Amino acid sequence: MKKQKSNNITKRIAAITMARNDEFFLSRWIKYYGDQIGYENLYIYLDGTDQTIPKNAGAAHVTKLPHTDMSRAAGDKYRIGLMSELANKLLAEYDIVIGCDCDEFLVPDTKTKMGLAEYLSNKKINTTLSGIGLDVGQHMKQEKTLDTNKPFLDQREYALLSTRYTKPVVINKPVSWGSGFHRIKNHNFHIDKNLYLLHFGAIDMDMLLAKAANRGPDWVNHLKRRGNGTINDVTNRPARSEKWIGIARTIQTYLRAPYAWNKPNMLGLKIVVKIPERLKLSGI
Numbered sequence: 001m002k003k004q005k006s007n008n009i010t011k012r013i014a015a016i017t018m019a020r021n022d023e024f025f026l027s028r029w030i031k032y033y034g035d036q037i038g039y040e041n042l043y044i045y046l047d048g049t050d051q052t053i054p055k056n057a058g059a060a061h062v063t064k065l066p067h068t069d070m071s072r073a074a075g076d077k078y079r080i081g082l083m084s085e086l087a088n089k090l091l092a093e094y095d096i097v098i099g100c101d102c103d104e105f106l107v108p109d110t111k112t113k114m115g116l117a118e119y120l121s122n123k124k125i126n127t128t129l130s131g132i133g134l135d136v137g138q139h140m141k142q143e144k145t146l147d148t149n150k151p152f153l154d155q156r157e158y159a160l161l162s163t164r165y166t167k168p169v170v171i172n173k174p175v176s177w178g179s180g181f182h183r184i185k186n187h188n189f190h191i192d193k194n195l196y197l198l199h200f201g202a203i204d205m206d207m208l209l210a211k212a213a214n215r216g217p218d219w220v221n222h223l224k225r226r227g228n229g230t231i232n233d234v235t236n237r238p239a240r241s242e243k244w245i246g247i248a249r250t251i252q253t254y255l256r257a258p259y260a261w262n263k264p265n266m267l268g269l270k271i272v273v274k275i276p277e278r279l280k281l282s283g284i
Contacts, residue, residue, distance in 0.1 A: 011095035011121040013037045016086055018079050019102045020047035020067065021214075024148070024207075025200065027054040029102040032284060034058065036116040041094070043086060047079070076179035083181070088174035096120055099181055100169045103201045106131055109194040110281040119194065125172045127187050130264075131195030132249045133165025134275065137202040137234035146204035153280045156203060158234045161248040161271045163264040165199040166191060183262050191253050191264070198284065202230035237272040244273050 015033040019026045026044070033042055034056075042060035046053070048067035070078060087097040098106060108119040123129065136152070136159045146155055167181045168189055176185045202208065208228055212219035248271060252264035 013096045014041045014090045014094045015098040016043045017102045018045040025103040080177050080179050084176050096172050105198045105284050107196045107282045110278045112194050127173045128168040129170035130168045130191045131197040133162045133197050134159035135162040135199045135230050137230035140235045145206050160233050163266050166264045202228050239272050239274045
């Protein structure tokens, strides 16, 4: 396939995240974004002075903050406030900031033959940029427990097309994100045709059960009884072809609920797709 034209521009790009008790995903996040944009351009807040800094952090900027117990809603609002403040501060030095959770990976389609830094450097960004959201889950009838020493996409084949993870994670001007990076206040979405945001929070049921065990037996029983929504969908719904990714991108680009015009919408459709084989080249 013909390589996309490049203006040979390399913009300064930073990536930010905040994590608590999530060293496994955070180390993967550091490896991916560090390789793509440089470890010295990663900025990480750890929620708790007791948190362990991943061994592969290298030149990344890691700040430990005191942890305060809050309700989920209050905690989400507090964390995104810190992330927005950090991003806006960094934009005095950087051209672009990527903000996302540590189990989320922004990937350019490998058919562009560009890495993330080169691709974003050659995009005209109108304040925000999003990739189509792929919520990757374990197919319980076909896929084994995750081998943590191997790439994710070598072991998982399916994802739910999720508006929840079509997030405006790329910015080039100061903004205020909504909780979880799901929206930007007073700004619309611009969903790029070659970007994917892969979310791996439901990549393995045993991992989810282990996390639930730390929260108490009621959480474990609930998960065993009800299952996980993404894993249930991936396991029980038929997998559609890649063309549905394009269809979903079009729907999410133009469809908005009147009460949430800056969030993508898919009319409640739950579409499972087979992840394009070429995305395995990303190494995630």
